[in-house]
Amino acid sequence: MKKILxxxxxxxxxxxxxxxxxxxxxxxxxxxxxxxxxMSVGLGYKNQSDKxxxxxLYGYVPPNQGGRLDIFTLKAGYNPFNINxxxxxxxxxxxxxxxxxxTTNKYFYTSWPGSRYPDDYYWWSSAFRSHIGVQSSxxxxxxxxxxxxxxxxYVEMSTNDLYISSYLSNTKYLSLYDIxxxxxxxxxxxx
Amino acid sequence: MKNIYYIIAFTLFISLLAGCEKFESSPNQxxxxxxxxxxxxxxxxxLLARADQDDTIRIVFTGDSQRYYDEAELLVKKVNSMExxxxxxxxxxxTDFGLRQEFEWINDxxxxxxxxxISAIGNHDVIGNGKKTFEYMFxxxxxxxxYKRTKFIFHNTNSREYHFKGNIPDxxxxxxxxxxxxxxxxxxxxxxxxxxxxxxxxxLEQSYAQTLRNTKGLLISLHGHHHHTNDQYPYEDGVRYLNxxxxxxxxxxxxxxxxxxxxxxxxxx
Numbered sequence: 001m002k003k004i005l006x007x008x009x010x011x012x013x014x015x016x017x018x019x020x021x022x023x024x025x026x027x028x029x030x031x032x033x034x035x036x037x038x039m040s041v042g043l044g045y046k047n048q049s050d051k052x053x054x055x056x057l058y059g060y061v062p063p064n065q066g067g068r069l070d071i072f073t074l075k076a077g078y079n080p081f082n083i084n085x086x087x088x089x090x091x092x093x094x095x096x097x098x099x100x101x102x103t104t105n106k107y108f109y110t111s112w113p114g115s116r117y118p119d120d121y122y123w124w125s126s127a128f129r130s131h132i133g134v135q136s137s138x139x140x141x142x143x144x145x146x147x148x149x150x151x152x153x154y155v156e157m158s159t160n161d162l163y164i165s166s167y168l169s170n171t172k173y174l175s176l177y178d179i180x181x182x183x184x185x186x187x188x189x190x191x
Numbered sequence: 192m193k194n195i196y197y198i199i200a201f202t203l204f205i206s207l208l209a210g211c212e213k214f215e216s217s218p219n220q221x222x223x224x225x226x227x228x229x230x231x232x233x234x235x236x237x238l239l240a241r242a243d244q245d246d247t248i249r250i251v252f253t254g255d256s257q258r259y260y261d262e263a264e265l266l267v268k269k270v271n272s273m274e275x276x277x278x279x280x281x282x283x284x285x286t287d288f289g290l291r292q293e294f295e296w297i298n299d300x301x302x303x304x305x306x307x308x309i310s311a312i313g314n315h316d317v318i319g320n321g322k323k324t325f326e327y328m329f330x331x332x333x334x335x336x337x338y339k340r341t342k343f344i345f346h347n348t349n350s351r352e353y354h355f356k357g358n359i360p361d362x363x364x365x366x367x368x369x370x371x372x373x374x375x376x377x378x379x380x381x382x383x384x385x386x387x388x389x390x391x392x393x394x395l396e397q398s399y400a401q402t403l404r405n406t407k408g409l410l411i412s413l414h415g416h417h418h419h420t421n422d423q424y425p426y427e428d429g430v431r432y433l434n435x436x437x438x439x440x441x442x443x444x445x446x447x448x449x450x451x452x453x454x455x456x457x458x459x460x
Contacts, residue, residue: 033214059217066220066291066320066327103219108319116354124288126319129218160218162288166258166296173260173300182213 026190028148029055034156034183035131036073036101038065044075046189053077059101068105075099077135088141095135097156103127124162133158133181139189148188156183218290221323226291227298231330231345234307238278238338248339248448249275251306251458254282254383254415254435256297257315262438263300269443269460271305276445277338278306282415282435283313283349283383289321294328313383313415314349314390333361335368341377341410341448344368348382348414350392357394362402369406377408377451385414385432387425404428411446411453420444422455 025043032039037059044055054076061067077097085091102110108127137154159167163179212225251270256263270276279301286293294316301308312332316325325332332347346360346368353359360382369378384390386399403409404426411431418437425432433455436442447454 033216035215035217038216038220061216061220065216065224066222066226066323067216069217069219069320071217071219101217103217103319108219116351122318126219126288162218162290163292166260166287166293169258170260173264174296178296180213181215184214 024190027053027055028188028190029057029185031057031059031156031183031185033181034133034158034185035129035160035181036075036099036183037061037069037071038067040071040073042073042075050082050189051079053079070104071101072104073099073101079137085138090139092135092137092139092152095137095154097131097133097135097158099131099133099158101129101131101160103129129160129162131158131160137187139187148190150189152187152189154185154187156185157181158183215292218292219320220291221320222291222327226295226324227328229330230298230328231309231334234278234309235336237307238309239336241277243277243339245275246339246449247275248341248446249277250446250448251276251279251443252282252413252433252435252446253279253438253443255284255313255418255437256281256301257284257287257313257437258293259438260296260300262441263297264303265441265460266438266443267300267303269458271303273445273458276306279304279308280343280381280413280435281308281310282381282413283311284315284415284437285310285313285325286316286321289316289318289324291320291324294321294324298328309343309345311345311381311383311415312347312349314352317349317352333364337375339448340375341379342368342372342375344378344380346380346382348384348386348391350384350395351390355392355394357392359392360395360399362395362398365399366402369402369409371407375408377410377448378406379410379413379448381413383415385412385416385425385434387432388416390416400426400428400430403430408451410448410451420457 027044029042038061040057040059042055042057046053057073059071061069079092079095083091110127135154135156137152139150139152141150159179167174167179285297335344348360350359386396415435417434421434442457442459445456
């Protein structure tokens with residue numbers, strides 16, 4: 001709970017920085033699924049050309065979805081293609097993403113407690129997951145008066161280190177589809 | 192403009208086609224809306240409903256299926272080709288990382304068995320939200336049932352995961368379960384970590400061994416965790432302890448219980 005408060009304070013203080021400041025995040029993301037929360041919200045930055053972006057997200061998994069879980073995710077994306085499909089509408093068909101998620105809850109460990117386990121008893125960390133995926137998004141320009149420059153919608157397919165490890169030793173039973181996870185989200189490109 | 196709608200419609204369609212369960216909240220979520228439930232109890236019910244007049248119990252004994260899906264499929268195929276098997280026992284460690292997805296994958300494979308399968312909880316199944324998932328999908332970690340006058344006592348012996356606090360295994364519960372009762376002639380305890388292992392609570396080892404020693408009709412104590420078959424009398428007190436092979440070893444033990452004797456045959460797959 002403390003950790004969540006700290007991050008909320010950081011986010012709020014981010015907003016309170018003056019509008020001229022380059023520190024102000026210019027990306028607001030709301031995502032459904034994708035292995036980082038039932039719903040997650042985050043703030044981030046993208047560069048001028050809109051090719052690179054990085055965000056910090058907070059994800060929540062409610063008890064009725066096998067939670068409660070509170071997950072923080074650092075996510076980076078790259079948009080190599082930017083196709084003008086219509087006036088003010090752009091399609092970014094294939095955008096690689098990488099992200100690291102951190103599950104903060106009890107029973108999830110960054111490093112296994114030495115008081116309980118000998119060294120290397122388990123080889124992975126249960127709190128940290130690294131993920132890799134690909135997004136496809138459509139961005140719509142917004143009118144001058146709007147608080148955001150554009151809004152984009154995306155779908156994403158990703159997987160994580162432990163699923164890849166499961167797949168690699170079981171290529172007969174598991175397919176790449178089996179280890180894939182979907183998400184859908186909306187991004188606001190803030191002014 | 193029309194093109195856009197096509198693209199949106201197409202993406203949405205693909206997402207819907209993939210089904211909601213692909214929108215995973217977290218690999219660490221204990222369950223989702225489609226996670227199966229009460230697997231152990233449903234399989235026990237199926238076993239007890241078997242109209243089998245013969246008094247031999249034939250058990251396929253395996254364990255540690257953790258991340259051995261390809262081999263587990265071969266095991267299922269082999270078991271399904273055999274006759275007169277009553278049920279299959281997994282001596283814990285269904286999963287490697289304690290993840291919901293792993294529990295669902297292995298259940299998907301073992302659900303293909305023509306006989307019921309019943310599983311103990313292993314130390315890997317406890318990790319993270321694993322204990323919650325095991326309880327949600329399989330049921331409680333300490334349970335028992337009586338089949339052909341033999342009582343099978345499945346219980347949690349993963350002491351290390353509980354800081355060796357003296358509560359795992361639950362000795363009071365176990366002692367209660369080992370009491371003589373009408374209709375029960377023999378007793379077979381099943382758990383993951385054997386008492387002679389470093390992951391078992393040292394303070395409970397002697398009382399555990401003693402409880403089994405003093406149990407009337409105790410046939411054999413079944414365990415996993417070591418990944419290879421180990422059939423021994425470690426306390427030289429007449430109590431036989433048997434460790435299962437892990438699923439990747441591609442050999443399981445067929446246990447035939449008849450007239451107070453346990454006969455063991457390795458079967459490769």
